[in-house]
Amino acid sequence: MRYISTRGQAAPRSFLEILLGGLMEDGGLALPEAYPQFSIDELEGLRGASYAELAFAVLSRFADDIPAEDLRAIVGRTYTAEVYCNGRETSRSAEITPLRTLEPGLHLLELSNGPTLAFKDMAMQLLGNLFEYALAKTGASLNILGATSGDTGSAAEYAMRGKKGVSVYMLSPWGKMSPFQRAQMYSLQDANIHNIAVRGMFDDAQDIVKAVSNDLEFKRRHAIGTVNSINWARVCAQVVYYFKAYFAATTRSDERVSFAVPSGNFGNICAGHIARQMGLPIAKLVLATNENDVLDEFFRTGLYRPRKTAETHATSSPSMDISKASNFERFVFDLVGRDAGVLRGLWQQVDSGGAFDLAGTTYFARIGNFGFESGRSTHADRLATIRLADAKYGVTIDPHTADGLKVALEKRDAEVPMIVLETALPAKFEETIEEALGRAPERPAAYADIESLPQAVEVIDADVAVVRGLIEAGEGL
């Protein structure tokens, strides 16, 4: 399998060649030259497979430069009941992503049973094992540098803790995360995990990461890598649970299902788009945004207008508070018939702070072929949907999942099962659950006392030189 760039001006690469990288050398995102295909018969043959078996069946098509027995071992130690049992009945954790039926034709796909209680564990845990495998092959080491406002940083740290050859330097805004999120990250005591709290906002932390990454000489000398949402391995790991959910919700592989996906950077739903392109019988991909509705606006009107930081609202589904959807370029590449010249023209506008409008174009006229529909949800909708799920189905859902369920209920068809992706457990967002239900959400036993664990964090001013110094010190240079 060869990977090409959405901008069309980078040499094709293999899976292992793009594993540790971010953008392609022309600034584009990696995509397979062609999507692997699964026929109805092949799908039928996979019905009943375990999560790890399915992951192998799907990922071996994408990562064909990893020997089959190695890949089988990697997915086998990634997707285990022990890793994906948090807070839920262990009898169901062998499913890894159990499907919970809310009512006939309406299901919730549990993606948040991993160590940090959010769906990002699904891909990040695999990334940790893939990185360790790739580094062991060459004897190299890697310093992962990132900035987080909460979920991504903890998912990365839990995935990389104790991994040979990998060190993590994770910047977070000091005092801006919830006590639970803070405890989750800062209580890790592994020698290869470095929590750095920056006096400032998330954007200040992000600017430091950008400054270090733009220093190509430092980046090369210290083997700086990232695990952000554009990483291809993360996207393709997420394709697997669409297959798993499909088999759980159907009895025959000519039935169709729809998915509703709470979206921010378009990573999760991009995996759904890819699963559909691979032949999985998906009717609709329903994209749900919060008040930051840049993607809903596009799917309704054809206008893609990334917002300025100042125009980005801080909402009660904070992991979807994005101004620009970093994986969206992958979908638009397919939408414009994989014409890299057209794509470059559109992103020239985006990259210079502008917008593009596909309304009235032949591209936008074809958008129905891709199955996308969209909607948005507000704080009031979120509270109402959390209450509805509690009263009608007896389930407590988190604010992001509530955005997904709200839009799912508007867009579902009577004859097609609708699967809502659960992106986090409510325990991560106690304040909003209390506001909606008047009581705190249940907390998985393993996290009962997490705020009282000793914490390890270095608090610094927003200064690039200090971060460079910490990375150098970590290497013992």
Ligand SMILES: *Cc1c(COP(=O)(O)O)cnc(C)c1O
């Ligand atoms: C990251 C995240 C999202 C958004 O997912 P994308 O892949 O960025 O679209 C939604 N909900 C939660 C809880 C998240 O952590």
